[in-house]
Each structure stands twice: as structure tokens, then as C-alpha cells.
Amino acid sequence: MKITVGLDHNGATYLNGKATSLSELSKLLQEAAPLNPQPIVILETEMGAPCATLDKVRGLMNERLSCGKGGHCDEGMQTVWRDLPYTGVGVP
DSSP, rough: EEEEEEEEETEEHHHHHHHHEEHHHHHHHHTTTSSSSEEEEEEEOOTTTHHHHHHHHHHHHHHHOHHHHHHEESSOTTTTTTTOOOOOOOOO
């Protein structure tokens, strides 16, 4: 399972292409955390996205999904990550 979190240049957040609030995003990421296998979450940001909001979204992902531990979170454009699951070999 793959989840896409998006952030546009106005600071609006999206989950799988649908607008969502930060609180709803937090709730949905919390619900995804115990899934087995845990879904791959990709954060896509539009150029000019507000740094403060980007930091909040990254923080939610790290807090809810333990992104730093499992390698289940990536950041970039989905076309770069289309060959998931990413094996950690090389830099896409």
C-alpha cells in the first residue's frame, strides 16, 4: 500500500490527492501506523511550499509512522519512486 502526502505552495495539505487538514492527516497517519505491512508514505512538495508547514508535515510523519526507523517514508516526486519497494540501493 502506498500513501501520498502532498503540500502545495500555499501550504495546503493533501492525502492521496484530496485536500485535508493537518489534524486529519495526523489522524490518518496514526491509523496507518499499525498496518502490517506498514504502507510506504511519499511526501511530495510543490516548489515554494512554506517551510514551517513542511516541517509540521515531516514531524507528523516521523511521529506517527516512525519514519526514521523503518524506511517506509520517502520524499520526492512519485515518478522517482515508482519502482517501490525501494531497497536502499543507490539514490533514485
